[in-house]
Amino acid sequence: RGAWVLVKRHFAEMGRDPYNEPFTCAGIGDMGGDVFGNGLIESKQTKLLAAFNHIHIFLDPDPDPAATWVERKRLFDTGGGWDKYDTSLISEGGGVFDRRAKSVPLSPQAQAMLGLEGMSEANPEVVIHAILKMQVDLLWNGGIGTYVKATWETDADADDRSNDAIRIDAPQLCAKVVGEGGNLGFT
Numbered sequence: 090r091g092a093w094v095l096v097k098r099h100f101a102e103m104g105r106d107p108y109n110e111p112f113t114c115a116g117i118g119d120m121g122g123d124v125f126g127n128g129l130i131e132s133k134q135t136k137l138l139a140a141f142n143h144i145h146i147f148l149d150p151d152p153d154p155a156a157t158w159v160e161r162k163r164l165f166d167t168g169g170g171w172d173k174y175d176t177s178l179i180s181e182g183g184g185v186f187d188r189r190a191k192s193v194p195l196s197p198q199a200q201a202m203l204g205l206e207g208m209s210e211a212n213p214e215v216v217i218h219a220i221l222k223m224q225v226d227l228l229w230n231g232g233i234g235t236y237v238k239a240t241w242e243t244d245a246d247a248d249d250r251s252n253d254a255i256r257i258d259a260p261q262l263c264a265k266v267v268g269e270g271g272n273l274g275f276t
Contacts, residue, residue, distance in 0.1 A: 090128075092124065093127070093131050096128070096229075099265075100266060103266075107131075109134065111154050113138055117232035117234070118229075119142040119147075120170070121164065121168040121169055122231050126164070126165035127165075127231075128270055135154060137152060138225060139202065144172070144188055145170060145172055145186065146187075146217065148203075149183040150180050150183050150196075150201070151182075153180070160174060160178050182197065182198025186216075187213075192213075194210050195211055203220065203223065204222065221257045223263060224263040225265070227266045229268045229270070231270045233272045236255065236256055236274050237274065239258070249273075
């Protein structure tokens with residue numbers, strides 16, 4: 090919850106109130122995780138557009154903040170992952186996809202959200218790489234892994250080989266605020 094206190098501070102410095110104004114979010118983790126879950130039930134104004142964990146990719150191009158908050162709270166209370174999400178609440182063009190699949194189908198809405206226009210499908214690593222670079226108000230990291238490094242560092246410097254294919258360099262971040270509640274998300 091300390092990470093969320095810092096997120097509130099960053100929003101305040103931008104003149105924004107995350108409790109009374111909708112804001113967009115991309116995330117690392119799932120609702121069954123303590124850090125991720127606590128952060129994403131904190132505000133009923135959160136529009137979670139995309140998230141991933143070690144098993145699934147979650148895409149919701151135009152979420153309803155009220156309805157999706159209720160579903161995130163349910164998953165948090167039950168310890169559920171993205172595969173337990175009620176997909177009827179996901180907006181047109183979204184879905185929950187297996188990270189081990191050969192490819193993820195991308196609707197026009199998902200393509201536009203991810204900046205992958207013209208790609209009707211992409212391998213999961215490409216999709217996750219795009220999620221990390223999304224233009225959102227908040228990138229909420231409540232997962233495990235190192236996903237962002239300095240430009241002068243190599244992937245070996247990050248010392249997290251399992252995420253070498255999806256890691257981005259810091260200047261590629263387009264989130265206005267980063268909430269780092271995970272474990273070593275940044276080098």
